[in-house]
Amino acid sequence: MEPSTSRFSEPAHDTVETDVLIVGGGMTGAGIMRDLALRGIHSTLIDRRDLCAGASGGNHGLLHSGARYVSNDRESAVQCRRENVLLRRLARRCIEPTGGLFVAIDGDDPDFAAAFPQWCSVAGIACELVTPDEARRLEPHLSERIIAAYRVDDATVDPFRLALQHVAHAGSLTGSSYRPHSDLIAFDHDNDQLTSAICRDSRTGALLRIRARQFVNAGGAWAGRIAQLAGCPDVHLRYSKGTLLISHDRLTNHVVNRLRPPADGDILVPGGTVSVLGTTSLRIDDPDLAVPTVAEVDRNIAEGAMMLPVLATTRYLRAFSRVRPLLPAGDDGDDRHAVRGFALYDHQGDGLTNFCTITGGKLTTFRLMAQQAADLVAARLGNTTSGRTDTTPLPEDDSCRWTEPGAAPRYWHLAGNRDDMVLCECEMVPQSAIDEIVRCAPGAEEEMTLEAIALRSRAGKGPCQGSFCGIRIASYLYDRGHYRDRTGLQHMRDFFNERFKGMRTVIRGPQAAQMELAEALHCGVLGLDALDDEDDRDPLTQRLETGATDD
Amino acid sequence: MTKERRHVSCQLAVVGTGLAGFAAAVFAGNRALDTALTGNTGALAYTTGYLDLLGAMDGGGPPLDDPWQALQTLQATQPEHPLCRLSPASIHAAFTEFTSFLGSAGLNYSPPGRRNETVLTPVGTLKKTLCVPSTMAPGTTALTDKKPCLVVDFHGLKGFSARQVVANLGGSWPVLSAARLVFPGMEHGEIYPEVMARSLETAATRAHLAELLREVAGDVTTVGLPAILGIHRPDRVRAELEKLSGLRIFEIPTMPPAVPGIRLRELLEQVLPQRGTTLIPQQKIKTLSFEKDAVRLDLADNYGPIVIEAQAVILATGRFLSGGLAADPNGIREPLLDLPVSQPGSRADWFREGYTDRRGHPINRAGLSVDDSCRPLTAEGRPFDRRLFCAGIILANQDWIRSRCGAGVAIASAYRSVEQVRQLLGD
Ligand SMILES: Cc1cc2nc3c(=O)[nH]c(=O)nc-3n(C[C@H](O)[C@H](O)[C@H](O)COP(=O)(O)OP(=O)(O)OC[C@H]3O[C@@H](n4cnc5c(N)ncnc54)[C@H](O)[C@@H]3O)c2cc1C
Ligand SMILES: Cc1cc2nc3c(=O)[nH]c(=O)nc-3n(C[C@H](O)[C@H](O)[C@H](O)COP(=O)(O)OP(=O)(O)OC[C@H]3O[C@@H](n4cnc5c(N)ncnc54)[C@H](O)[C@@H]3O)c2cc1C
Numbered sequence: 013m014e015p016s017t018s019r020f021s022e023p024a025h026d027t028v029e030t031d032v033l034i035v036g037g038g039m040t041g042a043g044i045m046r047d048l049a050l051r052g053i054h055s056t057l058i059d060r061r062d063l064c065a066g067a068s069g070g071n072h073g074l075l076h077s078g079a080r081y082v083s084n085d086r087e088s089a090v091q092c093r094r095e096n097v098l099l100r101r102l103a104r105r106c107i108e109p110t111g112g113l114f115v116a117i118d119g120d121d122p123d124f125a126a127a128f129p130q131w132c133s134v135a136g137i138a139c140e141l142v143t144p145d146e147a148r149r150l151e152p153h154l155s156e157r158i159i160a161a162y163r164v165d166d167a168t169v170d171p172f173r174l175a176l177q178h179v180a181h182a183g184s185l186t187g188s189s190y191r192p193h194s195d196l197i198a199f200d201h202d203n204d205q206l207t208s209a210i211c212r213d214s215r216t217g218a219l220l221r222i223r224a225r226q227f228v229n230a231g232g233a234w235a236g237r238i239a240q241l242a243g244c245p246d247v248h249l250r251y252s253k254g255t256l257l258i259s260h261d262r263l264t265n266h267v268v269n270r271l272r273p274p275a276d277g278d279i280l281v282p283g284g285t286v287s288v289l290g291t292t293s294l295r296i297d298d299p300d301l302a303v304p305t306v307a308e309v310d311r312n313i314a315e316g317a318m319m320l321p322v323l324a325t326t327r328y329l330r331a332f333s334r335v336r337p338l339l340p341a342g343d344d345g346d347d348r349h350a351v352r353g354f355a356l357y358d359h360q361g362d363g364l365t366n367f368c369t370i371t372g373g374k375l376t377t378f379r380l381m382a383q384q385a386a387d388l389v390a391a392r393l394g395n396t397t398s399g400r401t402d403t404t405p406l407p408e409d410d411s412c413r414w415t416e417p418g419a420a421p422r423y424w425h426l427a428g429n430r431d432d433m434v435l436c437e438c439e440m441v442p443q444s445a446i447d448e449i450v451r452c453a454p455g456a457e458e459e460m461t462l463e464a465i466a467l468r469s470r471a472g473k474g475p476c477q478g479s480f481c482g483i484r485i486a487s488y489l490y491d492r493g494h495y496r497d498r499t500g501l502q503h504m505r506d507f508f509n510e511r512f513k514g515m516r517t518v519i520r521g522p523q524a525a526q527m528e529l530a531e532a533l534h535c536g537v538l539g540l541d542a543l544d545d546e547d548d549r550d551p552l553t554q555r556l557e558t559g560a561t562d563d
Numbered sequence: 564m565t566k567e568r569r570h571v572s573c574q575l576a577v578v579g580t581g582l583a584g585f586a587a588a589v590f591a592g593n594r595a596l597d598t599a600l601t602g603n604t605g606a607l608a609y610t611t612g613y614l615d616l617l618g619a620m621d622g623g624g625p626p627l628d629d630p631w632q633a634l635q636t637l638q639a640t641q642p643e644h645p646l647c648r649l650s651p652a653s654i655h656a657a658f659t660e661f662t663s664f665l666g667s668a669g670l671n672y673s674p675p676g677r678r679n680e681t682v683l684t685p686v687g688t689l690k691k692t693l694c695v696p697s698t699m700a701p702g703t704t705a706l707t708d709k710k711p712c713l714v715v716d717f718h719g720l721k722g723f724s725a726r727q728v729v730a731n732l733g734g735s736w737p738v739l740s741a742a743r744l745v746f747p748g749m750e751h752g753e754i755y756p757e758v759m760a761r762s763l764e765t766a767a768t769r770a771h772l773a774e775l776l777r778e779v780a781g782d783v784t785t786v787g788l789p790a791i792l793g794i795h796r797p798d799r800v801r802a803e804l805e806k807l808s809g810l811r812i813f814e815i816p817t818m819p820p821a822v823p824g825i826r827l828r829e830l831l832e833q834v835l836p837q838r839g840t841t842l843i844p845q846q847k848i849k850t851l852s853f854e855k856d857a858v859r860l861d862l863a864d865n866y867g868p869i870v871i872e873a874q875a876v877i878l879a880t881g882r883f884l885s886g887g888l889a890a891d892p893n894g895i896r897e898p899l900l901d902l903p904v905s906q907p908g909s910r911a912d913w914f915r916e917g918y919t920d921r922r923g924h925p926i927n928r929a930g931l932s933v934d935d936s937c938r939p940l941t942a943e944g945r946p947f948d949r950r951l952f953c954a955g956i957i958l959a960n961q962d963w964i965r966s967r968c969g970a971g972v973a974i975a976s977a978y979r980s981v982e983q984v985r986q987l988l989g990d
Contacts, residue, residue, distance in 0.1 A: 306911040310892075430752035433721055483722060483818060487686070490727030498731055501686065505919055512918035519914065524883040524890030524926070528964075529609070531927075532884075534919070536964040537611055537819065539688045541919040545625050 025210075025219035030056035030189075032389055033209055033224035035196050035238055037061075038068035039171055039375055041230035042178040043382030043401070044389075045190075049182035050404060051390050051397040056188065056222060060195035060214055062464055063175045063455060066232045068375060069467075070334030072256060072288055074267055074281045075099060075107060075167040076376045079114060079139060082131035083124070083273060088353040089135040092376045099379065100167060103406040105416070106174040110282055112166025112267035113147055114139075117318055118157040120272045125160040128271060132164070139164050151264045153322045166267040168283055171375060172467060173415040179454040180409035192455045192464065194220065199227070199242045204365045206242060226389045227367045233299040233335040235371035244362040247369050249337040251299045255308040256290035256334075257518065260327040260475060263287045263320065270319055277315025280323070284417030289316045289323060296335070304331040309517045327522065329477060330514030339372045354381050358388060366392060411453040414445050414469035435488055436481035438474020443488055445469055450494060459499060462486060462507035478511045479530035483538075498543070505540040571841055571871045573599040575984055576860055578848050578899075579879035579887070581606050583955025583973035585831045587877045588840050589664045590657070590981040596988070599841040599871050601848055601862060604828075606885050610969070611816035612699065612790065612823025613682055614672065616658065617646065618691035618967025623921030626691045628678050630971075631655075643960040645972050648935055649979045654971070657978035662694050668834040670826060671697035671798050681706065683787070683815050685723060687731030691967060696823060698790070698797045702813035705785045711738040712785040714815070715776065717746045719754040722818045723789045742779045747771035759791040760822045763800050773807035780810055790814040790822045794829060843869065847886070851876065851899055853948045875984045878931075878939070879955040879977065887957040888930065895929050897957075903942045905932045905959040923965035930959035936983040937976055949987065952980035 032048055034041045037059030045057045059065055074080075078092035100107050116125040132139035140163040147161035148154045182188040194211040200221075201207065208223040229247075231238040239247040262282050270278035281288045292308045309331050317324040339355050354373030370385040383399045390397065413419050421440035424432065432442045446469070450460055453468040462482055465471060471485060472478025486504045489495050495503075508530070519527050535541040577587045580602030591598040617630040621641060627633045634651045637644050646654065658675035665672055672694045673680070679691040680703050695703060705712050716725035725741035732739055746759055747768050762768045776786055792814055793800035805812050816823055836842045843864065850861045857872040880887030880899065888904065889896045890913075895906045906929035907913055913926035931939045931953050938946040939953045954976040956963050963969040 303916070306909075431719070433719070433753050435721070483686070487722050487724040487727050490730055491724045493726070495727075496730050497733070500727065501688065501731060509918045512914075513916075516914045516916070516918075517911075520890050520892045520910065524888075525886075528882055528884045528927075531918075531924075531964050532609065532969075533819065536967060536969065537690070537816075538684050538686055539690055541921055541965065542619065542626065543688075 025221055027208070027221040027223060028056065029223045030054055031224065031393065032056070032226045032228060033058070033222050034228045034230055035209070036066070036230035036232060036234070037063045037175070037190065037192070038066045038230060038232050039064070039175055039378040040068075040232070040370055040373070040381050040385075041228075042175040043378045044228055044230060044370075044385050045182040045188055046178040047382045047386035047399055047401050048389065049185035049188050050400040051386065051395055052186060053390065053393065053395060054186045054188050055182070056224070057179065057190045058194040058196065058211060058222070059192055062192040062467055063179065063190070064172055064467070066234070067334045067336060068171050068175060068232070070256070070332050071171065071375055072279060072281045072290055073168050073171060073283045074279065074376075075169040076374065077112060077165040077167075078135055078137045079112070079132055079164040079166070080269060080274065082128070082135050082137060085353065086135050088374070088377075089137065091353065091380060092374065093135065093137050095376050095380055096165060096167060098402055099169070102404065103174060103177070105408055106177065106406070107167050107169050108282075109165075109167045110266050112164045112269060113142070113151065114162045114164060114269045114271040115147060115154060115158050115319055116160040116271035117155055118159055120159070120270070122159070124273065125271050128162060137164065151266055151268060153263055153320045154268070155319055155321055160271060162271070166269070168267065168281055169375065170283070170415060173412060176412035176415065176454050176468065177406050177409055180412055181407055183454065184409075190455050192457075196238060196241065201243070204363055206364065206367050225366060226392055228385055228389060229367070229369040230371070230385070231369075232371060233337040235337060235369050239357070239359070239369050242359070242364065242367050244357070244359050244364065244367070244369070246362065247357060247371065248340055249371065251296050252336045252338055253294045253296045253302045253333050254291035254336060255304040255312065255331060256288055257309060257312055257331045258329045259287045259289065259323075260329050261286065263322055263326065268319060275315070277312040278319075280316060280320060286329065289313070299335040299337075302333040302335050303513065304333045304517045306517050308333075328518040329475065331517045332514050337371050353377065356381075356384050356388065411448055412468070414441065414449060417470060420445055420470060435484045436469075436471040436474065438476050438481070439470035441469050441471045441481070446471075446485060446488060447492070450489075459494070461503045463510055466507070472507075472511060476526065477515055478507060479526070479533070482507050482511070483533070501540065501543055505534075505543060508534055508540065568868045568870060569866075571599050571843070571869065572873075573597045573841060573871065574874050574988055575599070575877065576601070576858065576871050576873035576875075577877045577879060578602065578851070578860070579881060579885070579955065580604070580844065581879060581881050581885060581955055581973065582610070582970055583879035583977045584877070585835070586657075586661050586974045586977035587879060587954055587981055588835050589661060589831075590978055591984070592835065592838050592840055593660065593664070594981065594985055596981070596985065597839075599843065599873065600835065601843040601846055601860070601871070603847050603886070604845060606881055607828045608821075608824035609819040610824045610827070611684070611819060611821070612696045612827070613690070613692035613816070614658065614662070614694040614970035614974070615691070615967045616654070616675070616679070616693040616971040618679065619965065621962055621966045622923065623965070628691070630679055630693060631677065641960065645958040645961050645976050646968060648933070648937060649975055653978065654975045657974050658694060660978075661974050665827075665830070668830055669796050669798075670830050673697065673700055683728070683732070685816055685818050687728035693971070696797070696814070698792055698801050698814040699816070700813070701785070701811055702787055702815060705787075705811070705813065706736060709736055709738065710785050711783050712736070712787060713780055713783045714739065714741050714787040715779065716741070716743050716789060717754065717759070718743055719746070719749060719752055720756065720759070720789065721753060728787070728815065740783070744775050744779060747775070756789060756791050756817050756822045757794070757825060760794050763791060764793045764795065769800065769804055770807060773804055776804075776808045776810055776812075780808075785811040785813070787813055787815050789817045794822065794826055797826060848899065853950065858950055874988055875950045875952065877952045877954050877977070877980045877984065878957065879953070879973075880957055882930070882956050890926075895926070897931060900947070902931055902939050902947060904929055921965070923962040927962040927964060928960055930957050930961075932959050937980045938983070952983055954980045
């Protein structure tokens, strides 16, 4: 390993120190942060965008019982089963124990359906036979064409709430901190050690040096690239894009899985007031280029409608795509791959003693992944405390409560303050919720973007997808002096652009009307499509703006 | 209870009560055409009150100061654009006729000028438009002169923030300040522009508000308020408030649906029947059939079925928002007559990747193709029926949102259609 002299050695930028730097604010990174904090270790978590910007914020939200994997990956099945039981007990408020159904329909392989209970039993997974009639009584939207059905212990999980609670808990234990929009771009080395990481603020471009004793790469699909930056060429990932759809209504109360080998459009997961349908799987070359297409949307709908015909006609709010990192296939004799499904690289073979990478796996197994990474980090720090995430319940932090569907309206009705006006009318998010998020939610900061606020609440998640509440929340933030110049307009535009990415492929029927109204407001009336023109034409405004961001 | 079928017989039936439908009824009335107007409550309540002709070139580009010259460019580059179906002189005449009508009915507008006006939006950005309600016009003057000015908002009025307007305009209008008042009699909870506007039609509220404004204004003599100065006769409400407070007062539109749109709708619904139009409001035409002697329109209201028989029809049913077009998963349809809709090749092409992409979305250019007389065409390119005309934003080959030409397309195509109807019926 050649001792590299960093291109960023000039002392121009700020420096912060921590015991452990964790790169990647997905569920794995957040899990490691809390696991370390429970061992008394201080860490800093960074994400180039924000919490759950990667797969953790764009998945099905299914806390697997394990039944999904019984036919082809027993080890993952068993892991899921264990984690499912643990998390239900320890992270109760983030999980809804919905139960799941596996259903085969006329034309599906009957041998697969017949073998299913046996496979489950080998993996220790509870599985109860139900008649097709009984299944339809449980879930009236199920197709008439069901030929077999089983009930399992699937559950659903709110990853945003889960991640926020993890970060909040770690902060309260050891003062560990979280930094959004910090893009890791380089490491400094000293022989067999990384000494610091250089991050670029993806909003301002400012550089920051973070010194640490240990470095953890929890970069999900980007883990290969991050490892490369540390000079470790051996994290080979391939990328599978999955596309999911969110329906306007909650169509079932159980998770509904198709009883056949995993394929497109075969799971419908309830989540709060909506349902999530998916997924597709498409090999792509660049994890940054994962956007849903109309073809994937149509494919999910066509497949899903075989189980639940209502899926053909229901209204969809949005579609989104995220990337699963695929590990090198099979057991290649490399003992770092001893655990299938996810992989922990200690990078000892690359000549580094304070860097590790954890990637792959599932949301359901994040705790286990975090624990294994934290075990390694703690040992390297000489900390002998053992992990406690399998016994310590996750506490509730008030500032994280706004992600829960129904929390805001409940709070608002209880508080009964008429002057605390509702800003997001679909999800009933009041002014006081916005105040609390801006003040103290994990990652709260000056000039917080509308996207960051939406991530920490239900704002913009309802039928209007933020088209109207985005305007109202921005006005409110101006009122509160949070915005003092045209930054608020840019944030509004960026927020609408971001929300649109999810709506673009599902706009049809009534959504076309809503989109027309939204565009008439945002572009026709407010001129958000021409902000740059207006700024160009008015040099005075520009000068004032740059002046304002300088201090 | 048996409900009797009622018959209306007229020369012209206008379908749609958006700006295009109302404008068509106004033009037809002025030409003594016997006219029936039907429509659901439409997008009219959404407008800011500004009547735009052309604020930007189609496909992006800077805001336009001279829309008339831009029309000439449009003639050369996009002859299919609905604004190119008639001469700039006719468009000018159409705007003059429409705004004069509104003025004579008690809602004053600035007449169409040679250049666009620069006006304020609800968030303190600027916008180009042709005709400005008189209640808002002093804002444009104050902006041009950079007069010291106070913007006032109200406790409980969501979505209109004086601090936001000031923060965003501050760069180009430095002597601007913000203040918040409690609206007389509305101390707590959420309050709504329409309710405030109706309240300001009473003298007591005006007197009270004038006093509050005087107190808060200090040395400043010009005050901007959200658009709440009455539903009917807003010019009078403004004049009295100015007299009582000794201040120059102007309105800034609030987020639609809002008072300026409600004003237009209520005024037109009241005045058109007085001037001879048969108005059948709040109803949708169910079927439209072209018979030998007449065009027959079927609809129903609370009292039972209605049949309208007309010699000509203007279809002004708007786009998706108003139901004039339907976005089916396999293609865009015109639901009333199933007229062919000019549209992108597939659903995957409806929208660009970037929402605020300056070029606009292809779906916005979808719509009905017409000939020079504004008659919708069949797939073979022939007029669907010589008695059928079409007006407003349902027309293809325009993107009113991005080129800020909503009222322009509506008023111009309504004018053109009515002219053509008159010619047809005169034959
Ligand atoms: C479509 C789909 C559906 C799924 N459904 C389920 C399901 O129902 N149940 C289940 O259990 N699992 C599911 N999964 C898997 C699950 O979502 C992932 O395994 C899990 O979220 C991975 O979490 P992570 O923290 O490891 O990675 P991620 O959540 O991807 O986090 C990586 C983070 O690293 C950040 N990052 C990248 N590069 C940098 C850099 N240079 N500097 C700073 N930060 C950086 C990214 O912004 C990102 O936030 C699904 C996955 C997909 C794609
Ligand atoms: C949010 C917003 C802000 C706007 N701001 C401005 C602005 O500042 N300046 C500007 O110039 N323009 C503005 N406009 C645009 C302006 O309102 C439109 O350009 C104009 O209303 C278009 O008129 P239209 O009559 O063609 O269509 P619409 O206004 O959509 O009207 C169509 C009408 O047809 C009716 N209809 C549909 N189907 C049937 C049926 N089967 N039977 C009977 N009736 C039917 C509908 O009910 C509706 O009344 C704005 C529009 C919106 C949405």
